[in-house]
Amino acid sequence: MVAREITKDVFWVGALDFDRRLFDELIPLPEGTSYNSYLIRGSEKTALIDTVDPKKEEELIVNLIKLGIEQIDYIIINHAEQDHAGSLPMVLEMYPRAKVVTNEKCRDLLVALLQIPAESVMVIKDGETLSLGNKTLQFHLTPWTHWPETQVTFLVEDRILFPCDLFGFHQATSELYITNEAEAYRSAKRYFAEIMMPFRNSIRGYIPKVRDLNPAMIAPSHGPINKNPKFMLDAYEDWVSDTVKNVVVLPYVSMHGSTQILVDHLVGALIQRGVEVKPFNLSHTDIGELAYALVDAATVVVGTPTVLFGPHPQVVSATYLANALKPKMRFASVIGSYGWGGKAAETIVKMLDHVKVEVIEPVVIKGLPDEAAVVAINRLADDIAKKHKEIGIV
Numbered sequence: 001m002v003a004r005e006i007t008k009d010v011f012w013v014g015a016l017d018f019d020r021r022l023f024d025e026l027i028p029l030p031e032g033t034s035y036n037s038y039l040i041r042g043s044e045k046t047a048l049i050d051t052v053d054p055k056k057e058e059e060l061i062v063n064l065i066k067l068g069i070e071q072i073d074y075i076i077i078n079h080a081e082q083d084h085a086g087s088l089p090m091v092l093e094m095y096p097r098a099k100v101v102t103n104e105k106c107r108d109l110l111v112a113l114l115q116i117p118a119e120s121v122m123v124i125k126d127g128e129t130l131s132l133g134n135k136t137l138q139f140h141l142t143p144w145t146h147w148p149e150t151q152v153t154f155l156v157e158d159r160i161l162f163p164c165d166l167f168g169f170h171q172a173t174s175e176l177y178i179t180n181e182a183e184a185y186r187s188a189k190r191y192f193a194e195i196m197m198p199f200r201n202s203i204r205g206y207i208p209k210v211r212d213l214n215p216a217m218i219a220p221s222h223g224p225i226n227k228n229p230k231f232m233l234d235a236y237e238d239w240v241s242d243t244v245k246n247v248v249v250l251p252y253v254s255m256h257g258s259t260q261i262l263v264d265h266l267v268g269a270l271i272q273r274g275v276e277v278k279p280f281n282l283s284h285t286d287i288g289e290l291a292y293a294l295v296d297a298a299t300v301v302v303g304t305p306t307v308l309f310g311p312h313p314q315v316v317s318a319t320y321l322a323n324a325l326k327p328k329m330r331f332a333s334v335i336g337s338y339g340w341g342g343k344a345a346e347t348i349v350k351m352l353d354h355v356k357v358e359v360i361e362p363v364v365i366k367g368l369p370d371e372a373a374v375v376a377i378n379r380l381a382d383d384i385a386k387k388h389k390e391i392g393i394v
């Protein structure tokens with residue numbers, strides 16, 4: 001890997017991870033990822049902003065050595081998660097005189113997660129600045145833009161925002177900057193869905209503050225640097241808003257084909273009624289794509305057979321995730337088939353306790369769908385189209 005200069009005396013010194021395919025043992029990474037770390041050489045002091053995932057720590061160290069960095073005065077930690085702070089012990093070993101700079105909550109997490117000695121941390125407060133001589137770092141605490149300790153750092157003179165996870169996305173690319181905004185939009189929306197969506201209300205509050213800073217660049221900790229911050233801020237403003245689209249997301253499983261028949265019929269019935277529908281067969285769905293679809297869908301219909309008196313375990317897992325991601329969905333329903341009895345639909349509805357949804361009457365049928373089942377699915381499609389019309393999205 002090679003360190004690259006972004007602007008005078010500001011360098012990207014991170015690591016690209018083209019091969020990584022799973023994050024948090026949960027999220028598929030179709031484009032790999034990067035762990036961006038930045039080095040700022042002021043006239044008097046040198047600062048490193050965030051580190052890299054420990055499995056790539058050697059690349060960070062080599063970048064620093066190649067740049068001829070003999071002393072680091074400050075290591076700014078914007079977020080304590082290991083993919084950004086995990087190489088801190090190694091960097092501190094290499095540069096023992098460096099002070100770790102972060103907020104109080106982040107310090108406590110660094111002590112807990114990485115056993116960093118508390119006394120090596122200089123605690124900053126919201127709005128505080130740190131001079132590097134001819135360059136000034138300004139810290140803004142942004143709790144719950146992922147974790148409780150998250151903060152962003154602004155390089156005042158160069159107007160570069162270092163927001164760590166916020167506004168970034170998982171992509172390993174040799175390009176230092178975003179070159180194709182349409183592609184970046186898709187990757188960033190997926191990242192938002194997987195990581196940031198549960199915190200949409202907090203993020204909404206920070207967007208005007210970021211706009212006030214008027215950054216010339218956003219240099220996140222995953223993915224390429226953004227030279228057009230307005231593009232990302234506008235996109236985020238839309239994603240964090242309460243505005244939903246005329247879309248039904250339909251995650252489902254079918255073991256023997258009966259629930260599949262209901263799904264297929266509902267897909268057709270919704271299309272006929274002018275409602276966009278996105279089915280996801282959970283036996284082979286990339287859950288990142290499911291999360292992506294949840295960002296602005298008005299309705300979620302969960303399809304499940306009854307298994308051991310409840311929903312299919314794959315459906316339980318997807319419903320748990322959807323509920324935890326707290327999408328802005330307004331309506332929910334359940335469809336499915338059973339053999340002799342159970343509480344699949346009731347269990348799914350109970351699981352949706354983090355989202356404020358109006359439940360539309362489920363369609364749960366015995367065995368193979370018959371004419372009555374088709375009528376019931378048409379009724380469900382009618383109800384969904386009516387609800388979408390009532391809220392003005394059709």
Ligand SMILES: Cc1cc2nc3c(=O)[nH]c(=O)nc-3n(C[C@H](O)[C@H](O)[C@H](O)COP(=O)(O)O)c2cc1C
Pocket residue numbers: 253254255256257258259260304305306307308309310337338339340341342366367368
């Ligand atoms: C492992 C397994 C467990 C099942 N458990 C139940 C059950 O507890 N209650 C029930 O009504 N049906 C149960 N069934 C029957 C299915 O719900 C029924 O066959 C249904 O029509 C399957 O829908 P599908 O074709 O969409 O997979 C079970 C089926 C399987 C294979």
